[in-house]
Amino acid sequence: MSETDYTDRAEGAGFETRAIHAGQHPDPTTGAVTTPIYQVSTYAQTAVGVHKGYDYSRTANPTRTALEHCIASLEAGAHGYAFSSGMAAADAVLRWLTPGDRIVLGDDAYGGTFRLINGVYKPAGMEWTAADLTQPDTLAADWPEGTKIVWLESPTNPGLNVVDVAAITQIAHANGAICVVDNTFATPYLQQPLEHGADVVVHSSTKYLGGHSDVVGGLVVTNDAAFGEQLAFVQNSAGAVPAPQDCFLTLRGIKTLPVRMDRHNDNAAAIVAMLEEHPAVSKVLYPGLAGHPGHEAARRQMSGYGGMVSFHAAGGMDAAFSLVTKTKIFTLAESLGAVESLIEHPGAMTHASAEGSPLEVDDALVRLSVGIESEADLLADLRQALDSVS
Numbered sequence: 001m002s003e004t005d006y007t008d009r010a011e012g013a014g015f016e017t018r019a020i021h022a023g024q025h026p027d028p029t030t031g032a033v034t035t036p037i038y039q040v041s042t043y044a045q046t047a048v049g050v051h052k053g054y055d056y057s058r059t060a061n062p063t064r065t066a067l068e069h070c071i072a073s074l075e076a077g078a079h080g081y082a083f084s085s086g087m088a089a090a091d092a093v094l095r096w097l098t099p100g101d102r103i104v105l106g107d108d109a110y111g112g113t114f115r116l117i118n119g120v121y122k123p124a125g126m127e128w129t130a131a132d133l134t135q136p137d138t139l140a141a142d143w144p145e146g147t148k149i150v151w152l153e154s155p156t157n158p159g160l161n162v163v164d165v166a167a168i169t170q171i172a173h174a175n176g177a178i179c180v181v182d183n184t185f186a187t188p189y190l191q192q193p194l195e196h197g198a199d200v201v202v203h204s205s206t207k208y209l210g211g212h213s214d215v216v217g218g219l220v221v222t223n224d225a226a227f228g229e230q231l232a233f234v235q236n237s238a239g240a241v242p243a244p245q246d247c248f249l250t251l252r253g254i255k256t257l258p259v260r261m262d263r264h265n266d267n268a269a270a271i272v273a274m275l276e277e278h279p280a281v282s283k284v285l286y287p288g289l290a291g292h293p294g295h296e297a298a299r300r301q302m303s304g305y306g307g308m309v310s311f312h313a314a315g316g317m318d319a320a321f322s323l324v325t326k327t328k329i330f331t332l333a334e335s336l337g338a339v340e341s342l343i344e345h346p347g348a349m350t351h352a353s354a355e356g357s358p359l360e361v362d363d364a365l366v367r368l369s370v371g372i373e374s375e376a377d378l379l380a381d382l383r384q385a386l387d388s389v390s
Contacts, residue, residue: 015074015189016258023069024251035066037248059236063244067219067251071209074188074254075201077221079228081235082247086184086204087112088240089218091120093180093200094149095234096227099125102146106133107358108159110182111351113151114359130358134294136167143175153182154191155298158346158367160285160310162294165301169197178227184208184337189261190304194223207337208307211253211260217242260339263372264307270375271368271382275311280319280386282364285310308336309368310346317363319389320345324366326385329377336369341378343368 010021024035038061045051054060064082072080083089090113097103103117107130117128129144133152150172154163169179180200181193187208193201203209205217222228235241242250272286287298288305298305313320323343324332330343334350344350347361354360370378 010073018070018073019257020255022073023066035063035248035251037244038062039244057244058239058241061244061247063247064242067247070251070254071203071219072221075194075221076192077194077201078223079221079225081220081231082242083218083220083235084240084242085216086202086206086218087116089202089220090116092231092234092238092240093202093220094121096230097121097126097148100146101126101148102144103128104131104139104144104147104150105129106152106156106163107131108156108161109151109153109359110157111353111359113182114357115353118357133163133168134161136164136171139168140171147175147177149180150177151180151182153185155185155287155306155308157185158310158351158361158365160287160308162287162292162298164297165193165196165198185306185308186302187257187261189258190306191302194221196301199224200227205250206335208261209254209257210250211257211338213335213338213340215246215249217246217250260372261304261307264370265304267372267375267378268305268307268309268370270379271370272309274379274383275309278383278386280314280390281311282314283312307370309370311366312362312364313366313389315389320364320366323385323389326388327381329373329381330368338369339372341369341371341373
């Protein structure tokens with residue numbers, strides 16, 4: 001089968017098919033079905049400046065190209081860019097700003113994003129404002145002067161709030177700003193923000209896209225050609241690019257993303273039902289609950305509610321600290337989105353850098369990344385841990 005035939009087969013196909021084939025064609029030299037790891041730094045040129053599309057692997061690498069084409073297809077975007085981490089991806093997007101510009105950041109956001117904006121960009125002359133992006137009317141009525149980027153997550157990390165992407169994007173555009181969506185929790189399998197008007201989508205591909213806790217990476221997708229050129233310039237100039245092995249592992253993870261996400265969804269739903277009935281839990285945060293304030297927005301823009309679950313321990317911080325050490329299958333660890341189940345205390349772990357800021361996390365909050373193990377085993381493990389602190 002020729003490369004052209006293969007590309008045509010993936011184009012316009014269903015999500016599951018594109019996750020396996022988009023941007024990836026049999027190797028023209030050997031016929032290898034899986035995109036090879038092009039572990040190479042430089043490429044032969046037949047004359048000065050004449051080559052086969054690659055001259056140096058910081059600028060471009062065939063394994064990375066396959067990953068970038070694949071994520072662009074899955075996010076319904078035109079331009080995809082891979083970076084060495086999710087924070088490198090976020091940094092590349094924020095370099096669009098100039099001193100004096102302002103960022104509106106959701107008041108429930110990943111601690112690393114807050115740290116980057118507050119600790120790196122604010123000292124460099126950019127301003128930022130925390131806002132409750134679940135209330136679009138409030139943002140519209142009290143728009144911060146000079147805002148150039150509205151940065152949102154949906155669902156948020158760690159509070160699992162849901163932001164109406166279309167509504168926030170409309171407000172941003174009406175005020176001359178762009179909307180950037182961190183889609184790490186939902187993944188493109190459950191939500192495509194560009195389809196709801198967002199300008200840029202960011203992923204920590206370390207999480208669900210890689211899916212196996214064995215690779216660190218970041219991805220950015222946009223339909224804006226000019227913004228894409230800026231991203232490509234930063235990618236090449238700053239050089240925070242993933243190694244070919246990392247791109248290979250991420251591509252491998254993406255191939256099973258749909259089937260993994262279905263299992264994450266099912267296991268999470270079962271755990272939520274148990275948590276709602278347990279006396280050691282005072283409140284469950286999950287977009288799939290009918291009583292969740294963002295449930296209707298989630299229904300409109302998502303095809304499933306994901307594998308992330310947060311809850312408040314009824315006994316406060318002491319109970320939360322004790323609980324996260326009592327599980328046996330749920331591993332106490334940072335990160336999320338992989339096949340194994342993880343448990344953490346955001347206030348003391350992933351979001352510790354937000355202490356004292358508008359993004360500070362409640363000390364009673366516990367966050368679960370629900371894996372794809374046997375449902376009964378996960379329920380039993382979590383129940384015994386909860387029983388121990390009741």
